[in-house]
Amino acid sequence: MEVDIGLSLLEKKVKSYNKNDWDIIYKAYKFADKYHKNQKRESGEAYITHPLAVACILANMHADTDTLCAGLLHDVIEDTKASYEEVEKEFNPTVAFLVDGVTKISKMTLLSSNELIAQNIRRIIVGIKKDARIVIIKLADRLHNMRTLNFKKTDRQNKIALETLEIYVPLAYYIGSYQIKNELENICFYYLKPDAYRDLEKKLKVIHDSSKKLLNKMVIDVKTKLKQEGIKSHIELQYKDVYSVHKKLITKATIENIHDLLCIKVIVKTVKECYLALMVIHSLYPPFTYKFKDYIVKPKTNMYQAIHTTVFSEGNLLVQFQIRTKEMERIAMYGLTSYWFKNKNMASIKMQKDLENNFQFFKSISELDSSIKDNIEFVKRAKQELFSKNIYVRTTQGEIIELPTGATPIDFAYKIHTDLGNTMIASIVNDQAVPFDYKLQNNDRVRIVTDSKVFVPKDDWLNKVVTTNARRKIMDFIKSHEEER
Secondary structure, three states: OOHHHHHHHHHHHHHOOOOOOHHHHHHHHHHHHHHOOOOEOOOOOEOOHHHHHHHHHHHHOOOOHHHHHHHHHOOHHHHOOOOHHHHHHHOOHHHHHHHHHHHHHHOOOOOOOOHHHHHHHHHHHHHHHHOHHHHHHHHHHHHHHHHOHHHOOHHHHHHHHHHHHHHHHHHHHHOOOHHHHHHHHHHHHHHHOHHHHHHHHHHHHHHHHHHHHHHHHHHHHHHHHHHHOOOOOEEEEEEOOHHHHHHHHOOOOOHHHOOOOEEEEEEEOOHHHHHHHHHHHHHHOOEEEEEEEEOOOOOOOOOOOOEEEEEEOHHHOEEEEEEEEHHHHHHHHHHHHHHHHHHHHHHHHHHHHHHHHHOHHHHHHHHHHHHOOOHHHHHHHHHHHOOOOEEEEEOOOOOEEEEEOOOOHHHHHHHHOHHHHHOEEEEEEOOEEEOOOOOOOOOOEEEEEEOOOOOOOOHHHHHOOOOHHHHHHHHHHHHHHHHHO
């Protein structure tokens, strides 16, 4: 990206939603350009092209002025002679705070286990507690670095791709930014397994090309039927990306067994119209009953909402429909950052408040941070509980609970409430009694049987849990009862 082109693109993006603050954003650009002068990227481009690209990624999210300035300045404290105090004086305390937060994160590598590195890893994970924008800027920074990964040597490419999959991809998922998550995953897959990537990409192209005519007809038929019912809609094809298919193939025998390989996205105005659209689609195509999910009634743990239904089209080809409102679509694309589109100056406050109140990930981070002092142990537990493959189980009321792989009914109980764990006497999963060390599986429906007169946590429960939350609460209970004796 040439400097003039990058600056022009940024100006165009910013002025499309924030005409009043371009002068201060331009000032941040000039400040960064001054301090990065004569610095080059490995591509040979002027270094300023990188912060410009990061700011453009943030502007795509309609980021606020402070965030855009911090995006432009995110490397000046780390890589130049600029100081925290100077950034604060020239701009404001918030911009300086955000730049400093990103700087502290940037000084780490994630694939080492020594104390200093563990401390830095902790900073990125816990950074979201201080201000989610720190992590969002860092995700934009990592996304642009991944887009230009071809200029690094192979061993560095692999190392960076691995740490991106390990930490940054889960972070993007947890804040609901599927657009960033999917792009990062596919770039990582391309560099880690280039032959597998290209082979799968070719297979998917054949499938997409052969099904395009049928899918376009389905789009027309659904749109026509919705119009007859008085429902305005935007409908588009949505193909599953290469890495998503790769993950599915780990458990599926063939590509043909993937029920959501082909997808049609239906965007309507209201929630009521989502359900009317569902009726219309099922009137045209018989549904595959076992592949229906209502994420409107019960959103995912990162607040994603939509109705997913898989139907049989002509020739019994499976096609998934995703039905959502325009607002749900924005959340699906941008997650937590979607607040910038509708709340503007109040977005960062609302963003942080919603993160604290509604995102299970935030609560898990807070629990880990308050429970574990040792940085290496914190990183170990975080990777196990937050950044490994998680499972999603349900309460008897249908609420989705996110837990790490290997979690048991005891972990589930303490995730809900301390008293539920302290008084549990039995666990029922899918209407069957199971032992307390039963390993929960995706979509299990869990019921905990309690007795308010009995307090039962025992030492051996510590060997049956995987979450820090459950472990700490069991130890607290045991310790308090020992002191009473």
